[in-house]
Amino acid sequence: MEMFVHDETPTAAVDQREQVVSALAGSVRDLVDATIRSTVADEELLAVRAGVDALVARLRTEQRPGPAGVRYNSEGRSWSWGNAVVGHGNAIAPPLAIDHDTERGRSRAEVVLGAAYEGPPGMVHGGVSALLLDQIMGETASGFKRLTMTGTLTLRYRRPLPLGPVALECWIASEAGRKVTVEASIGNADGVAVEATGLFLVPRWAPLAADEQPEGWRRSAEG
Amino acid sequence: MEMFVHDETPTAAVDQREQVVSALAGSVRDLVDATIRSTVADEELLAVRAGVDALVARLRTEQRPGPAGVRYNSEGRSWSWGNAVVGHGNAIAPPLAIDHDTERGRSRAEVVLGAAYEGPPGMVHGGVSALLLDQIMGETASGFKRLTMTGTLTLRYRRPLPLGPVALECWIASEAGRKVTVEASIGNADGVAVEATGLFLVPRWAPLAADEQPEGWRRSAEG
Known part of the structure; x- marks a missing residue:
């Protein structure tokens, strides 16, 4: 690796x-x-x-x-x-350019998705929503203060999401030891299209606190 | 739409x-x-x-x-x-080129993922695994004989997946009325990296049988 x-x-x-x-x-x-x-x-x-x-x-x-x-x-x-x-x-x-409020454990991002992100005709591919959500959720779980890995990700598709401007929201729902639960959504001006819950894990070999992290850990939540 | x-x-x-x-x-x-x-x-x-x-x-x-x-x-x-x-x-x-065995409700695909699909260093982005799984699962649920939409998708990340050759497997686990449950995995020669379960729905306005489908429905599972 x-x-x-x-x-x-x-x-x-x-x-x-x-x-x-x-x-x-x-x-x-x-x-x-x-x-x-x-x-x-x-x-x-x-x-x-x-x-x-x-x-x-x-x-x-x-x-x-x-x-x-x-x-x-x-x-x-x-x-x-x-x-x-x-x-x-x-x-x-x-x-995706993600704004992080690490103090409150919240993140958000806005982006315009064009023809390259199509699934059903004129709609954002359901897997593209999953791709973007996985990224913002991983970064939010990490909070740039610990290394986390995706454990489980559950996506609930509420309605189709048209190509065009979309917004993502993400927040830490709970934290316990090495487990961080994160919730998120992607949608547009008409409301939420996909809701997500993710369980992220701090690996046993990784430190929990920011000041114990090895050099270069900072972007580890990406992906 | x-x-x-x-x-x-x-x-x-x-x-x-x-x-x-x-x-x-x-x-x-x-x-x-x-x-x-x-x-x-x-x-x-x-x-x-x-x-x-x-x-x-x-x-x-x-x-x-x-x-x-x-x-x-x-x-x-x-x-x-x-x-x-x-x-x-x-x-x-x-x-992705997906081989479908619609009679048995099974599908598979092999592809080489290069630098463009990176998440953690040298590894396939977890969201890219979700993206590819969503596609193969949607096509398998539809079986090219009915229109289906993703309801819920759950992904369990077992281990990191290095960039390079990967294989996807997918099969229908159960069907009941308008609900189709599909399971799938992505991995490589070292085994499965991500497992997925998806609940797909035939919308109430769409017919259940192939011979009642409107023209153009065939690719509707895509995305």
Whole structure:
């Protein structure tokens, strides 16, 4: 199991790279959407494909051998640009920007889900709702003060959720020893579409208190 | 709520377009991966970005106003290229190719999950497992003979699942009237990582038998 990578890039340089990576990933997200919706002729799709392949070759001249992982430096900055939900460099991720109120154990996020997140016609894929909920619930359970792992996740689908603007809410329902129960929902202006309850566990080998955590633990709740 | 679109494209033309769309989306998937893993200089990332933007503009000269939806023709061919898990034209989808044994109510799928599906370092995002499971469970519950909607989905996380080749299994556990209970798992050669139980419902307004279904219902289990 790969773990957290200590990376001595200074925070200022990390921040700058993050901007560049975010800009590229943002354009790739746009390309994912355009690929789904385009109705141009076959020959033009194939010509665009050749263009994509040429850009891939340029990016691959220098690359990591595997996934991006989670990196952190001695200044306390950590980054996981490859994360499937919140990764700035991952075009699969919307990306979700989560606001945490760690003191009250509450979190929320708003995002617009486009054509790439479709399940039933015009609706957010039920599994996409589960994907986003899992991320916000894991982060909330961790509260960035302990390492937690998903134990059980239960999703109750109340009604279909149209593609477009959605909002997620999450809160800690109870805590006992190494067990943290979290509740959450995803919905829109018309109300809640999916409710979720999650049981998160602090592994036996991991410390319970923030000041006993190993370096790089901070983003461990992600995913 | 957008529904299924009757589209009189002949099956042969649909099949040909699907090949072209799949080819382009395959290259875009490769670009998503390369964007995550590339370590080329900032200026080169930004130059690649400009290239991506130019390709997006070419695709958008003719496009659908919204998501791809689910389309079907009078020959019984249906297609949902935008689906977030199985859509051939959606670079977010791996895409999952599901083998159904509708007679026995069983399904399975194998897929390789790369850097784009990362949660914890080197591991499949727990929400991605939920996303793929929701899709295979919905299709299995429907069995392509009735319209079903996800009611409740419960996921039990047994152990982390490394990125790489994974396999999904799914089967109908019980059926009673409008309720279908489905079980499923995702794992790899080392065993099961996540187990799932889902309760799927045939809506009261939808017929129970295959020969009473409206046109275009066939792919309704997707998502």
